Amino acid sequence: MKLEPMSIQLQQFDADEPNGVPSSDLSDVIPLQPFTVDAAYIHVPFCFHKCHYCDFYSIVDSDDRQAVFVDRVTAELSRIGPRVQGTMGAVFIGGGTPTLLEAPLLARLLAAVREHLPLDEDLEWTVEANPETVDRGIAEVLADGGVNRVSVGCQSFQPELLATLERHHDPSSVDRALKHLRDAGLDAFNLDLIHGVPGSTLEQWQDDLRRALDLGPAHLSCYGLQYEPNTPLTRKLELGRIKRLEEDLEAQMYEHTCRVLQQAGYDHYEISNWCRPGAACRHNLVYWRSGNWLAFGPSASGHLDGTRWKNVPRLGEWLDSNPWTRIVDLERADASGRVGEHLMLELRLREGMSHQRLEELLGQSDPGGRRREAIELGLEKGILESSDEGLRLSDRGILLSDSLLSELI
Numbered sequence: 001m002k003l004e005p006m007s008i009q010l011q012q013f014d015a016d017e018p019n020g021v022p023s024s025d026l027s028d029v030i031p032l033q034p035f036t037v038d039a040a041y042i043h044v045p046f047c048f049h050k051c052h053y054c055d056f057y058s059i060v061d062s063d064d065r066q067a068v069f070v071d072r073v074t075a076e077l078s079r080i081g082p083r084v085q086g087t088m089g090a091v092f093i094g095g096g097t098p099t100l101l102e103a104p105l106l107a108r109l110l111a112a113v114r115e116h117l118p119l120d121e122d123l124e125w126t127v128e129a130n131p132e133t134v135d136r137g138i139a140e141v142l143a144d145g146g147v148n149r150v151s152v153g154c155q156s157f158q159p160e161l162l163a164t165l166e167r168h169h170d171p172s173s174v175d176r177a178l179k180h181l182r183d184a185g186l187d188a189f190n191l192d193l194i195h196g197v198p199g200s201t202l203e204q205w206q207d208d209l210r211r212a213l214d215l216g217p218a219h220l221s222c223y224g225l226q227y228e229p230n231t232p233l234t235r236k237l238e239l240g241r242i243k244r245l246e247e248d249l250e251a252q253m254y255e256h257t258c259r260v261l262q263q264a265g266y267d268h269y270e271i272s273n274w275c276r277p278g279a280a281c282r283h284n285l286v287y288w289r290s291g292n293w294l295a296f297g298p299s300a301s302g303h304l305d306g307t308r309w310k311n312v313p314r315l316g317e318w319l320d321s322n323p324w325t326r327i328v329d330l331e332r333a334d335a336s337g338r339v340g341e342h343l344m345l346e347l348r349l350r351e352g353m354s355h356q357r358l359e360e361l362l363g364q365s366d367p368g369g370r371r372r373e374a375i376e377l378g379l380e381k382g383i384l385e386s387s388d389e390g391l392r393l394s395d396r397g398i399l400l401s402d403s404l405l406s407e408l409i
């Protein structure tokens with residue numbers, strides 16, 4: 001699962017707001033002078049079905065718009081790529097379902113990335129895949145195009161839980177997709193799993209983890225189900241047609257995940273992410289370390305030195321806003337806002353931060369001492385732990401981290 005970079009409410013201008021603030025476009029955030037970035041994200045906004053828990057922007061029945069989408073992304077890559085100085089270490093093509101693109105169009109998109117973006121020699125290049133859409137042809141296009149990591153949306157191996165999520169794929173398609181990927185030479189992959197699905201049991205989650213481990217992934221993202229606003233799943237919850245899982249059971253699922261994956265040799269490097277040693281997702285580390293990344297495609301979010309934005313989340317408007325993409329949710333963080341972002345994001349990482357880094361950040365901004373106070377309270381409650389290496393969330397604190405992290409903003 002790709003990360004939706006956290007939206008942090010700072011100074012925000014949204015042209016959709018009724019108070020009539022002016023519209024912005026990418027030319028307002030992309031520097032005229034050469035600039036450096038760590039990564040690029042490309043959002044492919046097409047799915048063959050809309051899963052009921054999902055709030056990522058995507059549309060179905062898109063066949064007639066795939067080519068024009070690829071043409072438009074290519075034009076934007078060619079306009080912005082040459083301004084980037086140096087090289088970037090990660091590219092992530094997410095969605096939506098990138099592997100829903102017809103094979104020749106996917107090949108064109110990958111070629112455009114190679115042609116227009118300056119890429120590190122040891123680039124991490126990830127593409128998200130719905131297992132149902134990965135056949136031999138798509139796997140070969142990915143491998144031939146330079147992709148070296150595939151993130152496969154499994155979510156669950158239990159057909160009844162996939163049905164609750166209105167997720168349309170057959171659990172057996174995961175195995176088949178990985179075989180095609182491996183045959184094509186792609187063996188670095190992430191599996192996305194979701195726990196906490198209404199009606200699920202601890203035994204089902206244990207089975208999901210077992211089956212995922214049997215597939216030998218280098219990386220696992222295990223997220224608790226989120227009820228995002230305005231999704232069909234949340235409406236069902238509000239109507240009482242489904243019930244949220246008990247908090248205790250969700251906690252047991254999370255604790256089981258930590259235990260089993262540690263026993264299996266995975267590093268727990270972020271609240272919801274585990275990897276084989278050395279296989280952390282470089283792209284997502286750019287998010288958590290507040291690095292700089294470019295964003296292409298409708299609804300893709302980017303960040304450059306404290307400025308965050310989101311491309312307009314509607315395909316038609318994105319296509320029409322030529323030559324520069326219209327943007328919404330433009331946020332320019334002041335010094336205090338940037339410190340808050342760093343604290344909140346870096347403490348999500350299990351390594352936490354050194355005392356020196358903490359003092360450096362608090363020295364830049366700690367209005368009224370409230371951040372230091374929140375940290376001290378977190379230490380008292382055992383949510384945080386301090387050692388010679390630095391400050392980090394405790395094992396128990398991960399489950400209680402939400403309110404602490406939001407207090408640090």
Ligand code: SF4
Nearest residue numbers: 047050051054095096
């Ligand atoms: S396939 Fe992924 S992006 Fe598409 S609707 Fe389902 S969860 Fe959302």
